[in-house]
Amino acid sequence: xxxxxxxxxxxxxxxxxxFAGAQVSLGDMALTTVTIIDANHRTPLxxxxxxxxxxxxxxxxxxxxxxxxxxxxxxxLKGKFLLPGLIDTHVHLATDPSGVDNRAxxxxxxxxxLYSGITTVRxxxxxxxxxxxxxxxxxxxxxxxxxxxxxxxxxGPAFFSDFRTGSSTQGAISGKMPYMLAVTDSTxxxxxxxxxxxxxxxxxxxxxxxxxxxxxxxxxxxxxxGIMVWGHAWLQQSRPSDLVKAGVNSISHxxxxxxxxxxxxxxxxxxxHTNRFWDDSIPNLNAxxxxxxxxxxxxxxxxxxxxxxxQTDTAMxxxxxxxxxxxxxAYKAGVTICAGTDDDQEAFVQDEIRLLVSDxxxxxxxxxxxxxxxxxxxxxxxxTHGTIAPxxxxxxxxxxxxxxxxxxxxTSVYLVMKKGLIFKK
Ligand SMILES: [Zn+2]
Numbered sequence: 001x002x003x004x005x006x007x008x009x010x011x012x013x014x015x016x017x018x019f020a021g022a023q024v025s026l027g028d029m030a031l032t033t034v035t036i037i038d039a040n041h042r043t044p045l046x047x048x049x050x051x052x053x054x055x056x057x058x059x060x061x062x063x064x065x066x067x068x069x070x071x072x073x074x075x076x077l078k079g080k081f082l083l084p085g086l087i088d089t090h091v092h093l094a095t096d097p098s099g100v101d102n103r104a105x106x107x108x109x110x111x112x113x114l115y116s117g118i119t120t121v122r123x124x125x126x127x128x129x130x131x132x133x134x135x136x137x138x139x140x141x142x143x144x145x146x147x148x149x150x151x152x153x154x155x156g157p158a159f160f161s162d163f164r165t166g167s168s169t170q171g172a173i174s175g176k177m178p179y180m181l182a183v184t185d186s187t188x189x190x191x192x193x194x195x196x197x198x199x200x201x202x203x204x205x206x207x208x209x210x211x212x213x214x215x216x217x218x219x220x221x222x223x224x225x226g227i228m229v230w231g232h233a234w235l236q237q238s239r240p241s242d243l244v245k246a247g248v249n250s251i252s253h254x255x256x257x258x259x260x261x262x263x264x265x266x267x268x269x270x271x272x273h274t275n276r277f278w279d280d281s282i283p284n285l286n287a288x289x290x291x292x293x294x295x296x297x298x299x300x301x302x303x304x305x306x307x308x309x310x311q312t313d314t315a316m317x318x319x320x321x322x323x324x325x326x327x328x329x330a331y332k333a334g335v336t337i338c339a340g341t342d343d344d345q346e347a348f349v350q351d352e353i354r355l356l357v358s359d360x361x362x363x364x365x366x367x368x369x370x371x372x373x374x375x376x377x378x379x380x381x382x383x384t385h386g387t388i389a390p391x392x393x394x395x396x397x398x399x400x401x402x403x404x405x406x407x408x409x410x411t412s413v414y415l416v417m418k419k420g421l422i423f424k425k
Contacts, residue, residue, distance in 0.1 A: 023144065024422045026073040028053045031396075033063055034077035037404065038084050038387045039373040042365045044404065050082065052394045055420030059390050080414055081402050083368060084386050085119025085146075085395035087375025088349035089300050090252060090340025093134060093148065094126035096167040101126070101345070106134065109345045110145035115425050116348055117397035117410065119418045122379055123150035124230070124252065124342070125207065127168040128179030128199040135200065141421065147395075149203075149379050151230060152179040152196035154218060156209025185214060189221045196227065202379060203228035203249065210235040212242035219246045228380055230300075234259040244291050250298040250338065250378045254330070255306060255323035257299075260288050282325045289333035298336045298378045301327045303360065304352045305342040327360045338378045339371035354407040364404045394420040 031050040049065075051058040051072065059066065068074060093110070094101050113121065123131055131150040138145035159165065160175035160182050168180055175182035178195035196204050204222055206215060206229065215231070215238050222229045231248045233240045233256035240257045251257070261283040292299065306323050309316035331337060339352045353371050356362040362370070376386030384393050396417040401409035415424040 023141070024424070025420070026075065026422065028069070028071060029073040029075055029420075030068045031082065031398075032068075032074060032076050032078075034080055034082045034398070035402075036060070036082050036388050037365070037368065037402075038389075039369045040387050040389060044081065044402065048082075050388060050396075052417075052420050055394050057388060057390055057392045057394050060388060077398060077414075079400075081399040082388060083117075083397045083399065083403070084372040084376075084388055084392075085397050085416065085418065086117050086349050086353075086371045087120040087122070087339070087379070087386070088113075088118055088146075088341055088352075088371070089122045089250070089338040089375045089378045090124050090302050090342040091121045092126050092342070092344050093121075093123050093150075094128075094130040094168070095164050095344070097127050097130040098170060099167065101130075103130075106345070107143055107145075110134070110138070110143065110148075113348060114144050114146050114416060114418065114423055115413070116350065117399075117413055117416050118146045118349055119395035119397070119416065120147045120149070120375065120379070120381075120385065122202075122340070122375075123148060124340070125151050125153040125168070125180075125205050127170070128152060128177075128201060132200045141418075144423065147418070150201055151203045151205035152181070152199050152201040153205045153207050154181050154183045154192070154196070154210075155207040156236075157182040157184065159208040183210070183214065183218070185211075189217055193218070193221045193225050193227065197225055201227070203230045205229075206231035206235055206243070206248065208232065208235055209237065211237045212239075212246065215243060215248070216246045219248060223247065230378075233257045233299075241288050241291055244288070244295050244297045247295060248297065249380070250300050251292075252300040252302060252340065252342070253306075253323070254299065254301040254303060254327045255319040257285060257288065257326055257330075258283060258322050260285055282322065282329070285326060285329060286333060289330055289335050292330075292335050293333070296336070298338050298374060299327070299330050300338050300340045300378065301330075301356070301360070302340045302342040302352070303327060303355050304347055307355060307359070308343065308347070324359050327356075331360060331362060331366070336374050336377060337370050338374040339367070340375075350407075350410045353410065357407055364407060367407070368403065394418075 135148040165174040233251040306320040310320040356367040373386035376382040400412040
């Protein structure tokens with residue numbers, strides 16, 4: 001929508017105020033006098049104009065260096081900071097859609113997420129029947145929500161005694177659903193991958209009890225059919241390096257990569273941790289990190305959830321400590337790390353970003369890149385998301401205060417934009 005009158009008549013603050021608590025379209029617009037912070041602007045770049053046309057960033061230039069088309073609405077943002085919309089690469093929105101993840105609760109959380117600046121989430125396994133509907137409604141703006149990408153889970157048969165697989169397949173049989181599937185060496189992987197893709201999932205999540213050989217076959221078939229593969233960093237019989245060599249796109253949970261160095265791998269996916277991690281020196285995983293860089297494997301560290309568990313579970317303190325130290329080591333080694341919470345809707349990715357800075361030694365800009373460009377890479381949408389650049393989708397977070405000065409400033413949200421549509425509380 002192009003609205004010439006709008007450009008000359010409206011007072012931006014007044015207009016945005018009028019639409020407070022709602023979504024508003026200004027049509028094609030120019031955001032002016034703003035400071036950009038993203039992977040391409042590690043040092044904030046002030047006095048910039050961002051042209052947005054049809055929900056896509058058309059151009060980015062220094063104020064006044066190019067003309068603004070007459071039909072564009074102009075939104076001055078002097079003193080404000082413009083970032084790509086945040087991406088949480090590890091949420092669970094539908095593990096139990098008729099219980100704790102009931103629709104009213106999930107819709108409320110998704111709404112809060114978008115207003116906080118999160119424009120994209122990756123759901124790492126749940127009831128894909130529910131996720132398909134949520135994803136569709138987010139895409140079409142039928143509800144106020146980040147865009148939702150989700151996964152279809154595969155694991156060895158032993159995993160499907162886990163109660164979460166039952167709650168994610170209510171009315172059907174856990175382990176026999178296309179998005180919650182038990183696989184063995186005799187599984188028809190051509191059909192299994194095709195059915196996983198048919199659920200609308202963006203990636204197959206490998207969870208537990210899979211051999212390196214089977215992981216390799218799944219990834220190979222997934223590559224052939226054009227669907228990503230994400231995995232827990234350790235699948236009992238398979239070490240992290242087995243997943244990396246097979247070509248898995250991202251591996252989740254920093255504490256799990258310690259299994260790379262185990263002489264004998266435990267045969268249960270269940271946590272039976274002792275104080276081994278606490279007492280031993282931190283293992284050197286540089287060879288794994290080199291391998292991850294060679295293959296472009298992304299580490300979905302999910303520190304926040306371990307830190308929260310550690311507050312009430314002594315054994316989890318070992319997990320958190322090892323995960324923290326291995327995240328620090330991976331960061332120093334140059335591994336691409338994304339920001340995921342895995343916190344079952346209780347905390348948002350801003351908390352993971354803060355933790356990457358406070359506990360894992362990230363530079364503030366690198367923590368923001370983890371939750372923007374690296375998150376986009378984990379979803380294979382980095383060509384359209386994750387930075388403020390021409391051709392990218394206008395998923396944007398505008399802050400009143402500079403987040404590089406203090407991560408607490410991530411809460412100073414002025415407005416959020418998804419595909420050019422403005423959301424403002
Ligand atoms: Zn998870």
